[in-house]
Amino acid sequence: MATTQPNLYSFSSTDALAKELRPYVLRCQNAALARHDTFRVAVSGGSLPAVLAKALLADSNGSAEDTPQFSKWQIFFADERAVPLDDKDSNYLLLKEELLKKIPAELGEPTVYPIDEKHVHDGNTQELADVYQEALMRSFAAKDSVKLPIFDLILLGCGPDGHTCSLFPGHDLLREKDAWVAAETNSPKPPPKRITLTLPVVTSASHIAFVATGAGKKDILKSIFDSEEGRSLPSSLVNHGAGNKVSWFTDHPAVEGVAFPRRGSL
Numbered sequence: 001m002a003t004t005q006p007n008l009y010s011f012s013s014t015d016a017l018a019k020e021l022r023p024y025v026l027r028c029q030n031a032a033l034a035r036h037d038t039f040r041v042a043v044s045g046g047s048l049p050a051v052l053a054k055a056l057l058a059d060s061n062g063s064a065e066d067t068p069q070f071s072k073w074q075i076f077f078a079d080e081r082a083v084p085l086d087d088k089d090s091n092y093l094l095l096k097e098e099l100l101k102k103i104p105a106e107l108g109e110p111t112v113y114p115i116d117e118k119h120v121h122d123g124n125t126q127e128l129a130d131v132y133q134e135a136l137m138r139s140f141a142a143k144d145s146v147k148l149p150i151f152d153l154i155l156l157g158c159g160p161d162g163h164t165c166s167l168f169p170g171h172d173l174l175r176e177k178d179a180w181v182a183a184e185t186n187s188p189k190p191p192p193k194r195i196t197l198t199l200p201v202v203t204s205a206s207h208i209a210f211v212a213t214g215a216g217k218k219d220i221l222k223s224i225f226d227s228e229e230g231r232s233l234p235s236s237l238v239n240h241g242a243g244n245k246v247s248w249f250t251d252h253p254a255v256e257g258v259a260f261p262r263r264g265s266l
């Protein structure tokens with residue numbers, strides 16, 4: 001368990017949030033490029049890709065620090081639904097529509113790691129997870145030599161039930177210690193079959209950012225930040241496991257009534 005607290009930021013609108021998310025992501029990018037010349041990031045589906053696109057596709061101030069170097073990005077999925085890549089429920093399709101296909105050529109093209117559709121078609125969700133884990137191992141070095149992959153940044157959402165990635169409240173997967181990627185075959189939120197990064201992978205990342213907006217999130221955020229009962233929610237487990245490596249980007253309606261101290265600026 002981390003001994004430090006997560007950072008909770010709140011902004012007046014999604015536009016204002018995106019304006020601050022951009023320098024945060026680019027600071028993570030620049031630090032990663034200085035360390036190993038690659039930026040390895042995992043992204044979620046849901047409401048995240050639209051906000052991320054707003055942040056990253058905004059005009060640059062022209063400096064190197066404020067420029068996404070997409071050709072050095074390796075983009076993985078924090079979770080993915082076991083559906084074809086052109087299915088409306090695919091997190092890959094969502095990211096492609098919101099961000100990937102809108103990236104101007106001069107910013108370069110990221111390397112994207114979608115799931116292997118073959119195992120969607122044969123219905124084997126465990127195999128889908130195993131094959132995705134192998135892709136991670138190839139990128140992060142052999143699993144024997146690396147106990148856990150260390151993403152430079154993981155971008156998460158938080159569902160109204162407190163789920164994050166495809167880690168749902170009360171599920172056995174929350175106790176997974178060894179696998180990097182796990183299969184969920186009975187998700188309470190459709191579609192039922194999914195794969196997800198596991199908690200140890202999420203909390204090992206160098207930086208973890210949640211994006212949660214709208215009044216529909218205020219009850220769960222109060223539970224996560226202010227209550228004892230909320231401590232076992234998947235999103236809370238990320239907070240407790242990773243402490244101040246975690247930053248929450250919210251808007252005012254999402255944190256209305258939350259007592260946990262907010263930070264004014266990054």
Ligand SMILES: O=C1O[C@H](COP(=O)(O)O)[C@@H](O)[C@H](O)[C@H]1O
Pocket residue numbers: 044045046047048079080081091156157158159160163164165166189
């Ligand atoms: O099902 C999912 O939901 C979560 C939360 O989505 P949001 O729309 O409430 O932000 C998302 O982070 C995850 O990637 C997705 O598969």
